[in-house]
Amino acid sequence: MKSSIIKVVGVTAFLAAFASPAMADGDAAAGEKVFKKCKACHTLEEGKNKVGPSLHGVIGRAAGAVDGYKYSSAMAESGLTWDDETLAKFLTKPKDLVAKTKMSFAGLKKEDDIENIIAYIKANGG
Ligand code: HEC
Numbered sequence: 001m002k003s004s005i006i007k008v009v010g011v012t013a014f015l016a017a018f019a020s021p022a023m024a025d026g027d028a029a030a031g032e033k034v035f036k037k038c039k040a041c042h043t044l045e046e047g048k049n050k051v052g053p054s055l056h057g058v059i060g061r062a063a064g065a066v067d068g069y070k071y072s073s074a075m076a077e078s079g080l081t082w083d084d085e086t087l088a089k090f091l092t093k094p095k096d097l098v099a100k101t102k103m104s105f106a107g108l109k110k111e112d113d114i115e116n117i118i119a120y121i122k123a124n125g126g
Contacts, residue, residue, distance in 0.1 A: 031120025034113045037105075044124045052103060055126045058082050063098075074100035087121075088114050 041052035048054050053066040060083065064076035078098050080086050090097045091114050093107040108114050120126075 026115035026117075026119025028116070028119040028123040030112075031116035031118070031123075034108065034117040035120050037108075038117075041103075041105075044121065044126050046125075055121060058126045059087075059122055072098075072100060072102040074098050075102070084118055087118055091117065 038052075038055075041050050042055050043050060044055050046054060046056040047068075048056075049066065049069045053069040053071070060081065063078045063080040063082060063086075064071040075098055080090075080098070082090075086097070091108050094101050094103045094105055108117070
């Protein structure tokens, strides 16, 4: 019994270390402006899908996992998990990461925009 408690504590510590942001220097306020480019298709509200799925809780979630949203099979089967690294890649050029995604967005060119938008998403329930 005691050893299983130690295991749980160990796993939790591991996850906490893993979840700490690699790009902690993003500016959420600047990211809000960048997010305007996403707003035609996305909200950060839970359960509110538009052309694209709600981005509520997206950090740490498996790609293609919002209930009631119809993803492309490319996204549904991508096997990705959204974290700083995968999001940065996807937002730089969506089709480079998920070739047949139905997200028609060319991508963000500036590294700063990407760091800032990820900070904004994190600060707003994403
Ligand atoms: C023209 C509409 C459109 C725009 C603009 C757009 N997206 Fe998307 N997005 C989509 C669609 C559609 C999907 C679903 C893709 C699929 O199923 O292949 C998606 C999927 C995603 C996903 C994966 C979500 C999941 O649940 O797996 C993320 C993350 C994402 N978009 C972030 C963004 C961000 C951040 C921006 C702004 C920089 C943005 N998108 C701009 C339409 C858009």
